[in-house]
Amino acid sequence: MGKIITIDPVTRIEGHSKITIHLDDNGEVEEALFHVTQLRGFEKFAEGRPFHEMPSLMARICGICPVSHLVASSKACDMLMSVRIPPTAEKLRRIINLAQIAQSHALSFFYLSSPDLLLGMDSDPAKRSIVGVARENPQLARSGIQLRALGQEIIELLGGKKIHPGWVVPGGVSHALSAEHRDHILSKLPDAISIAQSTITWFSQQIEKFSEEISVFANFPGLFMSLIGSKGELETYDGRLRLADDQGQILEDIKAEDYKSIVAEEINPHSYLKSPYYKAQGYPAGMYRVGPLARLHLANSCGTPKADQALSLFKSLDHRSAFHYHLARLIEILYAFEMIELLLRGDDILDTHIRAYAAANAHEGFGISEAPRGTLMHHYKIDDNGLIIYADLVIATGHNSLAMNKGITQAAKHYIKNDKLSDGILNRIEAVIRTFDPCLSCSTHAVGQMALDIQLIDASGAVIDRVAR
Amino acid sequence: MAWLVVGFGCDLAGDDGFGISVAKMVAELAKDTPKQVSIEVMAKRILAPEFVENIRSAEGVIFADASATLPLGIVQCTDLQALRQAELEQECCTTTSTGGAQMSHQCNPLTLLHLCNTLYLSSPPAWLYAVGASNFGLSENLSSMVAALVPKVAAQIIDKVERESARSSSSSSLKH
Numbered sequence: 244m245g246k247i248i249t250i251d252p253v254t255r256i257e258g259h260s261k262i263t264i265h266l267d268d269n270g271e272v273e274e275a276l277f278h279v280t281q282l283r284g285f286e287k288f289a290e291g292r293p294f295h296e297m298p299s300l301m302a303r304i305c306g307i308c309p310v311s312h313l314v315a316s317s318k319a320c321d322m323l324m325s326v327r328i329p330p331t332a333e334k335l336r337r338i339i340n341l342a343q344i345a346q347s348h349a350l351s352f353f354y355l356s357s358p359d360l361l362l363g364m365d366s367d368p369a370k371r372s373i374v375g376v377a378r379e380n381p382q383l384a385r386s387g388i389q390l391r392a393l394g395q396e397i398i399e400l401l402g403g404k405k406i407h408p409g410w411v412v413p414g415g416v417s418h419a420l421s422a423e424h425r426d427h428i429l430s431k432l433p434d435a436i437s438i439a440q441s442t443i444t445w446f447s448q449q450i451e452k453f454s455e456e457i458s459v460f461a462n463f464p465g466l467f468m469s470l471i472g473s474k475g476e477l478e479t480y481d482g483r484l485r486l487a488d489d490q491g492q493i494l495e496d497i498k499a500e501d502y503k504s505i506v507a508e509e510i511n512p513h514s515y516l517k518s519p520y521y522k523a524q525g526y527p528a529g530m531y532r533v534g535p536l537a538r539l540h541l542a543n544s545c546g547t548p549k550a551d552q553a554l555s556l557f558k559s560l561d562h563r564s565a566f567h568y569h570l571a572r573l574i575e576i577l578y579a580f581e582m583i584e585l586l587l588r589g590d591d592i593l594d595t596h597i598r599a600y601a602a603a604n605a606h607e608g609f610g611i612s613e614a615p616r617g618t619l620m621h622h623y624k625i626d627d628n629g630l631i632i633y634a635d636l637v638i639a640t641g642h643n644s645l646a647m648n649k650g651i652t653q654a655a656k657h658y659i660k661n662d663k664l665s666d667g668i669l670n671r672i673e674a675v676i677r678t679f680d681p682c683l684s685c686s687t688h689a690v691g692q693m694a695l696d697i698q699l700i701d702a703s704g705a706v707i708d709r710v711a712r
Numbered sequence: 713m714a715w716l717v718v719g720f721g722c723d724l725a726g727d728d729g730f731g732i733s734v735a736k737m738v739a740e741l742a743k744d745t746p747k748q749v750s751i752e753v754m755a756k757r758i759l760a761p762e763f764v765e766n767i768r769s770a771e772g773v774i775f776a777d778a779s780a781t782l783p784l785g786i787v788q789c790t791d792l793q794a795l796r797q798a799e800l801e802q803e804c805c806t807t808t809s810t811g812g813a814q815m816s817h818q819c820n821p822l823t824l825l826h827l828c829n830t831l832y833l834s835s836p837p838a839w840l841y842a843v844g845a846s847n848f849g850l851s852e853n854l855s856s857m858v859a860a861l862v863p864k865v866a867a868q869i870i871d872k873v874e875r876e877s878a879r880s881s882s883s884s885s886l887k888h
Contacts, residue, residue, distance in 0.1 A: 306757070373827070374823060374826060374827055377830040384830075384831055385831050388762045388831075391761075391762050392762040395762065
């Protein structure tokens with residue numbers, strides 16, 4: 244019988260999870276598993292609710308990306324109502340979804356990952372935080388704070404509040420954008436765009452310091468999936484669903500609503516997170532990745548000038564490494580603010596025709612959009628009274644489940660060579676997970692000390708090494 | 713410049729919602745304060761790093777929170793600026809149970825003040841009003857003892873803001 248190393252909880256991610264690293268009888272890493280240790284029953288307790296309540300209910304899934312669920316759920320309800328929403332409503336939904344992506348990416352890069360990237364993977368864990376970043380590079384910390392704050396502010400100005408806004412509704416949005424709010428947002432965008440550009444420049448100069456991490460942070464061939472625009476451009480709200488390999492060969496390009504024809508899910512005994520896979524290649528060979536790395540891998544352009552410049556840098560990198568999620572995230576922040584500016588300058592953005600009204604006209608609806616972490620899918624069925632009888636969500640983090648497990652196994656095999664553990668090694672294994680930025684349960688809160696305690700236990704149950712922080 | 717009152721906690725976790733309740737009551741009471749005292753109120757589930765933008769531009773900050781370590785029903789007002797730098801650094805770098813730096817996007821008041829100082833080289837005077845509580849289970853209601861303290865602490869906060877504002881005004885008049 245082998246040994247197991249446990250990292251519990253994994254720090255600086257959204258939600259609570261643990262990693263176990265299983266050693267064989269020779270002390271070599273056999274596999275590593277990412278466990279999501281919390282259960283969420285939203286699909287089940289949505290049953291019996293009127294369909295029009297779903298967007299607000301589903302937004303409560305998460306405190307970091309409620310807007311993403313709001314958008315996907317409202318799109319599913321649009322389909323249940325069989326309506327085409329007014330053009331201005333679609334643009335406003337796009338803006339709030341882009342603001343969500345920008346603020347979430349800023350949180351991930353600056354608050355959660357920049358401590359590793361600036362201070363080093365082996366730096367003192369007590370200082371490996373946003374406070375440590377502020378001490379070492381105040382401008383970087385200020386940049387993160389400003390970018391996240393602007394994303395949050397845009398959400399608040401449009402949706403009425405930063406967390407769990409109810410503004411996106413079945414049929415459109417609940418109220419029009421005022422000229423005052425539009426002008427306020429427009430006045431702040433140039434600074435944000437400049438900050439995003441500067442950060443991309445800074446980070447692009449850091450990348451080569453991480454050549455070892457790049458080579459073993461979930462660096463393997465595989466598939467990528469995301470929504471894609473009609474001209475192959477980056478798309479975050481609508482579009483077709485595309486699946487391609489790491490060489491860019493397109494395997495699927497389908498209507499997003501048909502995703503169940505190509506994606507199936509497997510249940511794993513070690514985690515409450517299901518593992519979606521590409522049906523045609525089976526489980527687990529059909530592993531694929533979603534999120535900023537996949538979106539930029541699949542897109543031939545962003546559609547905004549400054550992000551397109553940055554995209555050319557991204558295209559020169561090896562997309563098989565999850566380490567490059569970081570750069571992809573920064574480019575998407577730049578894209579988001581540029582695109583918000585373009586949309587706000589549209590002639591009809593203040594139009595007051597922003598909502599289509601209808602009762603339920605179909606029994607089944609799908610809503611698919613791009614959340615910060617990847618493609619988000621909502622699927623509902625209702626009865627003749629408009630009550631939910633079936634709800635199924637495939638969340639962005641779930642799509643990446645197989646790749647995260649394979650990624651931490653790869654990193655653990657590379658870094659763990661004997662029975663001795665070090666904080667730097669364990670932090671690197673956590674950092675693989677952080678590149679994917681999984682969002683497991685932002686709406687739940689742990690009570691008590693969130694310590695990290697890793698134990699190496701031999702076959703007899705004796706603790707032979709331990710790292711705690 | 714306005715004073716900033718930040719009540720924080722989870723209003724779905726029983727007494728942890730104390731800070732939120734206090735913030736809401738302060739917002740009501742603030743309508744009757746003298747016009748020369750401006751109070752901005754924030755009611756938040758957690759303290760996030762981006763709140764330093766609000767803090768840096770405030771004349772002073774008062775936080776309100778429930779405490780799991782104070783005896784039940786005891787109200788404590790702590791002058792956060794009076795804490796020595798070393799204590800502050802140790803607190804914000806090592807305390808994770810109250811949202812220390814290691815969780816990175818969930819701060820405590822000291823972390824925020826320290827971040828503000830580090831990024832902008834100054835931070836306003838700040839106090840923390842904490843009340844000892846015991847019921848942090850799933851509930852939208854405060855326990856009766858903690859609920860009874862909401863108006864008392866809200867009034868104390870208004871009083872504190874008015875006194876500190878007056879002191880600040882008189883000291884700046886003397887300087888002129």
